[in-house]
Amino acid sequence: MLAVTTLVAVIGLAYLVIAIPLQDLYLEGQAALEDRGMMASRLTAAAKELPALRAQLTAMRAAAATSKVTLEGANDAIASADLQSHVEALATSLGVTLGSTEALTAVDRGAFRRIGLRFAVQSDYQNLVKLLGAIDTSVPPLILDNLHIRSVTRPGLMAGGIKLNAGFEVYGIRSNDAPGGAQR
Numbered sequence: 001m002l003a004v005t006t007l008v009a010v011i012g013l014a015y016l017v018i019a020i021p022l023q024d025l026y027l028e029g030q031a032a033l034e035d036r037g038m039m040a041s042r043l044t045a046a047a048k049e050l051p052a053l054r055a056q057l058t059a060m061r062a063a064a065a066t067s068k069v070t071l072e073g074a075n076d077a078i079a080s081a082d083l084q085s086h087v088e089a090l091a092t093s094l095g096v097t098l099g100s101t102e103a104l105t106a107v108d109r110g111a112f113r114r115i116g117l118r119f120a121v122q123s124d125y126q127n128l129v130k131l132l133g134a135i136d137t138s139v140p141p142l143i144l145d146n147l148h149i150r151s152v153t154r155p156g157l158m159a160g161g162i163k164l165n166a167g168f169e170v171y172g173i174r175s176n177d178a179p180g181g182a183q184r
Contacts, residue, residue, distance in 0.1 A: 067139070068139050068140045069140050069141060069173070070112070070140055070172070070173050070174055070175045071083055071115055071140060071172040071174045073174060076106045076113060079113075079115045079172070080106075080117065083115055083117055083142075083170065083172045084101055084117055086138065086142075087117065087119060087135065087142075087170055088101075090134045090135060090138065091119075091121060091131055094123075094127045094130045095123065096121050096123040096127050096128060096131045097121060097122045097123060098119060098120075099119075099120035099121060099122055099165075100119070101117055101118070102117065102118040102119075103116075103117055104116035104117060104118055104171075106174075108176075109173070111175065111176050112173045112174065112175055112176060113173070113174045113175075113176055114172075114173060115172050115174050116169055116170065116171040116172075117169065117170050118146075118167065118168070119167065119168055119169075119170065121165075121166050121167075121168075122152070122163055122164070122165050122166075123163065123164060123166070124162070124164065125162075128164055132147070132168075140172060140173070141172075141173075142170050142172050143170070143172075144168055144169070144170055145168070145169045145170075145171060146167070146169045147166065147167075147168040148166065149164055150164065150165045150166075151163075151165075152164065152165055
């Protein structure tokens with residue numbers, strides 16, 4: 001009886017020391033093979049998409065090279081005047097009255113300079129919204145900031161004749177690589 005108990009204990013100990021670690025090693029290897037198989041299928045799919053992605057990148061680079069993304073001008077004053085004339089043209093075409101324009105200090109932003117103007121305008125709601133939308137979608141891209149809108153109520157105005165006074169800042173970017181970029 002003692003011999004049978006010892007034999008069962010030795011077999012159990014051998015199972016614990018040899019069989020279970022081998023089984024764990026086998027399961028780890030199987031999981032690694034499954035991971036490699038999934039990775040291989042993902043890499044194959046990515047490799048199939050690569051030519052289309054390269055063509056898309058080439059098209060995007062060509063579009064970026066031909067699109068206007070910065071203000072033009074040999075210096076900040078010329079770029080600011082270009083920005084002012086652009087916003088004035090938008091406002092005039094939409095029937096918005098420009099009250100005043102103030103130049104803001106240009107700020108270095110790495111390889112670019114941020115050129116800003118503060119505008120005061122008067123308009124009805126519809127045209128003001130159209131102007132803000134036109135500034136938002138203009139080329140070169142412009143940034144609208146610090147928008148303040150106040151209604152102007154005067155005795156005798158009809159409901160449809162309410163005017164709004166608005167103040168806002170518009171920023172554009174000028175490249176420091178522009179001719180005369182060191183001039184401020």
